[in-house]
Amino acid sequence: MRVISFVRLLLFVPLFFVGLMASAQKYPQNYFRYPLDSLPNLASPFGGLRPNHFHSGIDLRTNGKEGLPVYAAADGMISRIKVQRGGYGRAIYIDHPNGYTTVYGHLQQYKGPVAQWIHQYQYINESFEFDKIFLKPFLAVKKGDTIGLSGNSGGSSGPHLHYEIRNTHTENIVNPGLLGLIPFDTLDPAIEQVLIYKFVTEGLILKKKIVPNSKNCQLIDSFWVMKDTLFLDADTYGFGMETYDFIHNSKDHKDVFTYSLLQNNKLVFRHMLDNFAFSESKYINAHLDFPYYKINQTRIQKCFVDDGNEFSTYTFDKRRGKVRFEPNENGELLFQSSDISGNTCYLKIPYQITSVQPDLDKIVYKNSILGKPAIYPGKVTHISRPGLDIKMKPKSVYDTVYYDIEINPTKKGTLSPEYAFHTSNVPIHAAFDIAIKVDSIPDYLKSKLLLAYSNSKSNYLSSAGGTYSNGWVRGTGSNFGDYSVVLDSIAPTIKKMRFKNDDDASDSLRFDFEIKDNFSGIKSVTGYINGTWILLDYDPKNNQVTYRFDEVYYSESDKLKASAEGLVPSFLVLKLKVEDYRGNKNEKEFEIPLR
Numbered sequence: 001m002r003v004i005s006f007v008r009l010l011l012f013v014p015l016f017f018v019g020l021m022a023s024a025q026k027y028p029q030n031y032f033r034y035p036l037d038s039l040p041n042l043a044s045p046f047g048g049l050r051p052n053h054f055h056s057g058i059d060l061r062t063n064g065k066e067g068l069p070v071y072a073a074a075d076g077m078i079s080r081i082k083v084q085r086g087g088y089g090r091a092i093y094i095d096h097p098n099g100y101t102t103v104y105g106h107l108q109q110y111k112g113p114v115a116q117w118i119h120q121y122q123y124i125n126e127s128f129e130f131d132k133i134f135l136k137p138f139l140a141v142k143k144g145d146t147i148g149l150s151g152n153s154g155g156s157s158g159p160h161l162h163y164e165i166r167n168t169h170t171e172n173i174v175n176p177g178l179l180g181l182i183p184f185d186t187l188d189p190a191i192e193q194v195l196i197y198k199f200v201t202e203g204l205i206l207k208k209k210i211v212p213n214s215k216n217c218q219l220i221d222s223f224w225v226m227k228d229t230l231f232l233d234a235d236t237y238g239f240g241m242e243t244y245d246f247i248h249n250s251k252d253h254k255d256v257f258t259y260s261l262l263q264n265n266k267l268v269f270r271h272m273l274d275n276f277a278f279s280e281s282k283y284i285n286a287h288l289d290f291p292y293y294k295i296n297q298t299r300i301q302k303c304f305v306d307d308g309n310e311f312s313t314y315t316f317d318k319r320r321g322k323v324r325f326e327p328n329e330n331g332e333l334l335f336q337s338s339d340i341s342g343n344t345c346y347l348k349i350p351y352q353i354t355s356v357q358p359d360l361d362k363i364v365y366k367n368s369i370l371g372k373p374a375i376y377p378g379k380v381t382h383i384s385r386p387g388l389d390i391k392m393k394p395k396s397v398y399d400t401v402y403y404d405i406e407i408n409p410t411k412k413g414t415l416s417p418e419y420a421f422h423t424s425n426v427p428i429h430a431a432f433d434i435a436i437k438v439d440s441i442p443d444y445l446k447s448k449l450l451l452a453y454s455n456s457k458s459n460y461l462s463s464a465g466g467t468y469s470n471g472w473v474r475g476t477g478s479n480f481g482d483y484s485v486v487l488d489s490i491a492p493t494i495k496k497m498r499f500k501n502d503d504d505a506s507d508s509l510r511f512d513f514e515i516k517d518n519f520s521g522i523k524s525v526t527g528y529i530n531g532t533w534i535l536l537d538y539d540p541k542n543n544q545v546t547y548r549f550d551e552v553y554y555s556e557s558d559k560l561k562a563s564a565e566g567l568v569p570s571f572l573v574l575k576l577k578v579e580d581y582r583g584n585k586n587e588k589e590f591e592i593p594l595r
């Protein structure tokens with residue numbers, strides 16, 4: 001035990017800490033206060049592995065509640081306010097004099113002088129959603145000022161505060177842990193399994209899985225050493241690992257800050273979530289073994305880099321993390337995984353390489369792609385079939401894809417054959433252009449056409465957008481899978497849910513409506529009281545529209561004027577207008593009695 005600990009201290013811990021410390025030194029320490037009253041409590045770490053993106057900030061726990069005060073992390077100027085139905089919902093950006101910007105998302109409401117400004121801005125522009133970037137210094141805030149209340153607005157699936165620290169100049173998102181925001185944590189991450197792949201002509205074959213446990217490993221602290229030597233034939237290999245972090249007082253596992261692979265003490269590959277650009281977060285689909293994730297719902301993080309993967313968090317050798325084993329060599333592989341607090345686990349695997357062997361899996365794979373057309377990363381590829389036209393962009397794929405295309409008969413509810421374009425188990429980065437031909441559609445229905453998508457496994461159709469022109473419906477595709485043309489001529493529905501006193505703002509009345517659309521989706525929701533535009537909050541994830549009764553629509557002077565003319569009505573008329581993405585409209589009026 002002593003020997004191993006000594007080796008660990010001498011060789012590996014410094015290697016990791018040199019990296020981490022160098023990273024942390026670049027950033028100001030403890031400049032920003034925690035934006036909530038509680039102690040640092042992470043629901044989701046920086047760079048967490050999400051469907052289609054790396055988490056671009058950290059999620060701070062609000063104990064399942066909304067309405068906690070959110071504080072400015074340091075002195076600064078408000079530089080941007082963004083209100084949207086999805087995404088970060090109600091968000092606020094503050095520029096600080098030290099060159100960093102803090103971002104606060106999913107707010108329930110804004111507080112302080114900015115709240116009034118936003119309310120006015122929405123009424124002047126008659127829009128709930130807006131994205132205002134202030135080119136000149138706007139409102140100043142002091143460290144600790146309440147700028148809003150925490151909430152669950154936008155694309156949030158439970159109350160929390162989404163918090164980011166960005167470099168103001170580059171807009172790169174920085175790991176807040178490197179600026180001192182680290183919750184107390186002494187638990188080591190774990191390496192659940194290591195996957196070993198062989199490379200074949202632009203493809204990957206899973207050859208072996210190693211699941212370390214107390215039987216096949218010698219375990220000393222968090223340092224695991226495989227008892228048995230790993231035998232492989234001479235070839236080029238890639239490695240991947242399933243690894244998680246654990247923190248106190250949380251049952252669910254988190255994603256790690258950094259992991260790496262060393263071969264005989266030389267770095268082969270390292271991924272470190274120091275900072276990255278917002279636009280890079282989709283590289284998650286190349287970072288993971290995407291097909292494995294699609295099939296098994298398990299996220300294997302690769303220790304090698306696809307040709308089309310430009311994620312900036314990697315350090316790798318000249319082979320981009322791919323390991324070439326020569327006949328009869330031996331040595332050891334060291335897998336390492338660390339959290340932001342520096343807690344680290346290690347897995348050492350001794351290996352012995354045999355001679356070059358014929359590999360049946362490789363032959364089977366090569367036969368499976370024989371004669372198939374290919375899509376290459378970095379190139380435009382045109383694909384044309386009767387009734388179908390596809391243009392793949394240079395960044396559409398991460399690696400060469402030998403694809404299949406099938407034309408299936410027209411299915412019930414669709415207006416074109418179904419074009420089965422490869423498989424949704426292969427990721428797409430940049431959306432591609434896709435056009436499908438339609439025959440004999442009456443003129444008045446042409447504007448109601450759009451593309452439908454379903455993944456290779458289900459028959460569930462979802463809208464892929466697109467518009468009709470000259471006999472074709474043209475749109476974009478974000479996934480491989482099945483495409484066809486459908487018609488959406490059905491308007492959204494509007495239902496009154498409840499009119500009640502507001503829990504969030506007890507002095508006002510709150511009106512909730514349910515709106516739903518059958519296919520293309522809700523494009524716009526507008527509301528009026530006695531003909532004057534009112535501010536509605538539309539929450540797509542709950543199909544809910546909320547109006548909080550305020551006085552803007554009906555000012556005191558209007559009331560005086562109306563009463564002077566003897567026109568004080570006994571009720572107000574609230575009108576809702578809803579339109580979907582194919583121009584199908586619905587509207588309804590509701591009477592609100594005056595108290």
Ligand SMILES: [Zn+2]
Nearest residue numbers: 057058059162
């Ligand atoms: Zn978040």
